[in-house]
Amino acid sequence: MSKIxxxxxxxxxxxxxxxxxxxxxxxxxxxxxxxxKEPTTPVKKTCAKEKGNHSGGSQSKTR
Incomplete structure (x- = not known):
């Protein structure tokens, strides 16, 4: 899909x-x-996590 x-x-x-x-x-x-009232256009729900290689959150490891 184009950026425009x-x-x-x-x-x-x-x-x-x-x-x-x-x-x-x-x-x-x-x-x-x-x-x-119903929205005139369907709303697409997107999440920034869907794009790119994101592991799902930062986890700190303490030893």
Missing amino acids: KLLLDVVSDMRSLADSIQAVADAMAGNEPVEA
Whole structure:
């Protein structure tokens, strides 16, 4: 997948997150009831550990 496509996916995810944060802020301010709505685009969950050769954490050994 190209870097531009990945960047556009990040932008889409950030817009979705911003909408969710705004909905929570509006609900907390008591503006109006917030209705749960489905995200317009499917959200892919990725983890930095999936990329590269990462052993899964640092472990210190004391002797």
